[in-house]
Amino acid sequence: MRLNTTLSRLFVVILLALGLAQAGTAGERIRVVYHVNAESARHQMSALRSVRNHLRAEGDRITIRVVLQGRGVSMLVLPAALLHLNGLHQANATPQMTALVDELSDKGVQFEICANSLKRHAIDPDHDLYATGNIVIVPNGVAELARLQQRGYLYIKP
């Protein structure tokens, strides 16, 4: 019985995913990637507010990803990590920032962090990053920005 339930759930999930992908190819969806590489919390908050406004304006018709590259990764670095960071002077994962990140994650915005940048600044992804919501690590932020644009994402650098 339990196996049965699991299987049916799995089936529903696959159907859902197929349905979503289908909607994506219908050509009506707007897909946008926001590039953040500024270190300052002020700049990052303003970028996220732009994302929020963009979501409000387009509603269900938009898919947004936010790529954190270079020192933009500071957005999700916990302040406690500041002591051992290399070349990064701000750790902006304050309650104010993470509340905004969570709000956008809940609305389907995907956050992507550049692994090169984490390594360069001695950020330990397991301990130093705000680990919740819709967040993935990509190997090379610049390559990811190129890849998404090749897939038809529009590029915005706030």
Next chain:
Amino acid sequence: MNRHDEIDLNAYVDGELTPDENLALLDALQQDPELAKEACQLNNLKAQVQLAYASPPGLNTCQRPRRRSAWTAVAAGLLIAAAGGAGGWLAGSPTAQQDRLVVLDPDGRGQAPAAADSEETRIVFHLTTPDQAAAAELLDDVEQMLQAYEADGKPLRVEIVSNGEGLDLLRDRLSHYKGRIHQLAERYQNLTFVACKNTIDRLKVQQGIEVNIVPDAEVIDSGVDYVVKRQQEGWIYIRG
């Protein structure tokens, strides 16, 4: 900024002022850093607006074939199912959240953006800020891409265009990374550094500076026009 300045500034950015008016405005820009900043932002905005209208979505020639989407969907479905199974039916337990952080994008296959093998990937980088450390971080990622494409035998062309304050990176006396630029330009024939002549001329008129550009860079008339044209030609645009 008053209304008059704003009109002038827009006209300046659009290249509509007479030479005399241009000089007067350049003078004003020099006196007023806020105004100069505004001009820079307007310039960038202009570039972005031109781009938005020049290359509507769907006309992107580099787009991947549609048939991939089914596989993406299956992969996504399996991934979600796996996460659901392991983490307790998407309950969002701490383990599941932790897992999500290290899961790579399902179809993110490492360094090289997916494209048909025969298709050349062309990327133009646009540097407009004086932050050379940020530019250097960008160069690291670019170098890694150049290596990955070379290793995979995939064609890639990269241009790094600097104008405005971004020009510092390519100025002989101001660049902190001359060696690095030279080494990269020597090593990769498919990488080009491009400097904006408008900026060079402006520095001369405004500040009397005779700008020397590093020998590895090419000089073109207008950085902004150049990156707009590149995008119209289907190049991917990334701003530093």
